[in-house]
């Protein structure tokens with residue numbers, strides 16, 4: 544089943560373990576950058592998983608193996624629904640991560656690396672939200688994962704693979720502000736077009752985007768209401784009286800007074 548972003552904790556269940564404190568984890572094993580999808584390397588399956596929730600944070604329910612699609616049986620990872628507590632100074636953690644990455648860059652990339660958050664001109668083609676997230680996220684994770692395991696990537700030194708991954712990550716970081724801007728612009732435009740739905744060209748574009756077989760199938764799947772049944776908006780639970788009678792009557796009287804005052808003005812003007 545597709546999940547909506549940003550993730551919300553859907554269940555109050557946890558895996559009943561003690562909450563996982565980020566202060567006890569390696570700083571490269573989680574991402575809690577503000578404005579980005581929170582993620583963590585699950586201690587049980589050593590795979591990057593999303594952290595869900597706003598106040599109560601939990602590792603998203605996940606399968607212990609990634610081979611379900613190949614026919615393996617789904618087995619929930621014991622790290623699923625693990626409570627996570629951010630007991631670190633996020634800004635300091637972020638600054639340190641940025642510094643580490645910058646120090647790890649090859650010399651020729653350092654200058655570029657310092658411009659981390661400078662907005663670039665928006666790219667010509669708008670990048671979809673999900674794709675951008677995956678690009679930045681996967682670039683960072685593969686780079687950090689490589690550095691963690693590679694004995695030849697030390698300090699400012701990189702092995703060939705490490706260098707490639709580092710450049711990819713820096714590029715993704717630099718493109719991110721422009722991507723975000725393009726995303727926001729795209730959303731603004733979509734909202735705008737949604738408002739002026741009457742233009743035939745817009746309708747045509749929308750049809751081209753969402754139309755065709757998918758809409759037809761969805762339309763045909765719409766089940767009719769059972770004949771003779773009432774609307775779903777009616778029923779005994781629908782309140783018939785105002786919630787606060789006194790306030791309601793006060794407001795009515797106020798409105799009446801306002802109308803009474805306005806009436807002579809309109810008649811004299813006419």
Ligand SMILES: [Zn+2]
Nearest residue numbers: 585588620622
């Ligand atoms: Zn896991």
Ligand SMILES: [Zn+2]
Nearest residue numbers: 693696702705
């Ligand atoms: Zn390396």
